[in-house]
Amino acid sequence: DVKVTQSSRYLVKRTGEKVFLECVQDMDHENMFWYRQDPGLGLRLIYFSYDVKMKEKGDIPEGYSVSREKKERFSLILESASTNQTSMYLCASRPGVSGNTIYFGEGSWLTVV
């Protein structure tokens, strides 16, 4: 089974703090994704990566950055957390160019106060 692990399930951070959300997958997938999920807005793609050190902006990249130094690990960084970034963050991975389904982690609930 594919396993996508998000190390932090619940976080509370202060406005202005730098926040790191970590994600690790164990299936040697090339593609990795970060989404946020909000009531009424559904899943929105923040960033994705199709290879080590490669990244592409999704639909809502503002206020976020990402890092992919190793194939199995994809980090989401909130440079200066704001209250409107309070949300559930979901990491996902997908096999290479022929992949069509993605596999999600359990989610990280972030509250910014």
Add this chain to the structure above:
Amino acid sequence: QKEVEQDPGPLSVPEGAIVSLNCTYSNSAFQYFMWYRQYSRKGPELLMYTYSSGNKEDGRFTAQVDKSSKYISLFIRDSQPSDSATYLCAMLKQAGTALIFGKGTTLSVSS
């Protein structure tokens, strides 16, 4: 018009009912169709996957794709309280491109 439309519900049914969940889409280029189930405070898990038109059955679940109408459905037979979750449809134009999600339908099955 949004690319993928899904009624958010909530949908409440008694145990044992047949449930029909639906999505419509506007782009005829979509070829791959998926249904994800998401329990409260958990990540979505892949439930069903179909390619192009037709039906696919897996136990109590049947996924149906009608490309001519741009309409996909998920049927749940003999629904159980454990089926209470949010169901997300998702679709893809071609392998390797971005998955487009519906906003999800919340289902509650009462015993």
